[in-house]
Amino acid sequence: MLDAGRTEETLLEVNNIEVIYNHVILVLKGVSLSVPKGGITALLGGNGAGKTTTLKAISNLLHSERGEVTKGSINYRGEPIAELDPASLVKKGVIQVMEGRHCFEHLTVEENLLTGAYTRGGDIAADLEMVYNYFPRLKERRKSQAGYTSGGEQQMVAIGRALMSKPECILLDEPSMGLAPQLVEEIFGIVKDLNEKEGATFLLAEQNTNVALRFAHYGYILESGRVVMDGPAAELRENPDVKEFYLGMSDDGRKSFRDVRSYRRRKRWLS
Numbered sequence: 001m002l003d004a005g006r007t008e009e010t011l012l013e014v015n016n017i018e019v020i021y022n023h024v025i026l027v028l029k030g031v032s033l034s035v036p037k038g039g040i041t042a043l044l045g046g047n048g049a050g051k052t053t054t055l056k057a058i059s060n061l062l063h064s065e066r067g068e069v070t071k072g073s074i075n076y077r078g079e080p081i082a083e084l085d086p087a088s089l090v091k092k093g094v095i096q097v098m099e100g101r102h103c104f105e106h107l108t109v110e111e112n113l114l115t116g117a118y119t120r121g122g123d124i125a126a127d128l129e130m131v132y133n134y135f136p137r138l139k140e141r142r143k144s145q146a147g148y149t150s151g152g153e154q155q156m157v158a159i160g161r162a163l164m165s166k167p168e169c170i171l172l173d174e175p176s177m178g179l180a181p182q183l184v185e186e187i188f189g190i191v192k193d194l195n196e197k198e199g200a201t202f203l204l205a206e207q208n209t210n211v212a213l214r215f216a217h218y219g220y221i222l223e224s225g226r227v228v229m230d231g232p233a234a235e236l237r238e239n240p241d242v243k244e245f246y247l248g249m250s251d252d253g254r255k256s257f258r259d260v261r262s263y264r265r266r267k268r269w270l271s
């Protein structure tokens with residue numbers, strides 16, 4: 001069963017992409033995923049798994065990092081988007097909120113939000129109100145210099161600024177990073193609200209598997225540049241391997257799927 005608001009329509013499709021940095025470092029080794037309209041899709045995995053690289057490949061931000069998609073294709077609403085620059089993508093309705101909550105530190109909270117509206121016209125005052133409605137804290141701090149607000153507030157500014165472009169699909173990189181658990185809950189709660197009330201589609205990269213699988217509809221688990229498992233979030237939450245390796249429900253610490261595979265191989269050799 002699909003949750004309310006979700007449809008079978010696929011917005012974003014990543015087909016078997018390979019990404020190489022500096023001409024030699026192969027980081028993504030054939031990643032495929034699909035993001036349904038109106039859903040929250042989680043891209044999970046530990047440090048260096050390739051989550052950020054996947055998001056940057058989608059929004060065409062790899063060039064500045066000497067990275068390149070060398071194989072595969074990326075489609076939005078069935079059309080290839082590999083040649084589109086970030087501004088054209090925003091016009092199509094796709095926007096990325098970068099890892100590390102980038103704000104313009106010397107601008108006020110409100111000025112930061114207004115920079116998000118630059119690519120389009122429309123009723124900017126109404127959009128600001130919409131953002132303040134979801135982030136009442138930002139309304140309270142609208143005149144404060146962004147650099148002096150808390151980490152959680154800066155993450156809200158980064159998401160709020162993206163909302164000002166009226167996106168259809170938001171690529172959200174590691175929203176929980178460096179935030180206290182209560183704030184992580186608050187931010188994910190807002191993501192869920194935006195999804196349910198505004199119909200916003202999310203692809204979110206997260207190391208925090210536990211939180212992400214509680215709020216997402218579907219998840220992909222990346223390890224060393226490959227999708228090692230995917231499924232509805234409710235199924236992944238109950239999967240014994242996911243529980244053991246990503247939800248910290250094992251006594252002997254975190255392992256990787258690769259360890260399991262080599263362990264099984266070893267066992268075969270021994271038996």
Ligand SMILES: Nc1ncnc2c1ncn2[C@@H]1O[C@H](COP(=O)(O)OP(=O)(O)OP(=O)(O)O)[C@@H](O)[C@H]1O
Pocket residue numbers: 021022025027045046047048049050051052053054065066067099174207
């Ligand atoms: N500009 C770059 N040049 C070379 N290698 C890079 C570059 N950016 C990332 N990498 C490498 O690519 C791999 C994937 O990195 P990526 O940032 O996509 O992982 P991630 O899943 O987002 O990790 P994290 O959870 O730590 O943010 C890592 O091994 C990283 O060292």
Ligand SMILES: [Mg+2]
Pocket residue numbers: 051052053099173174205
């Ligand atoms: Mg990352």
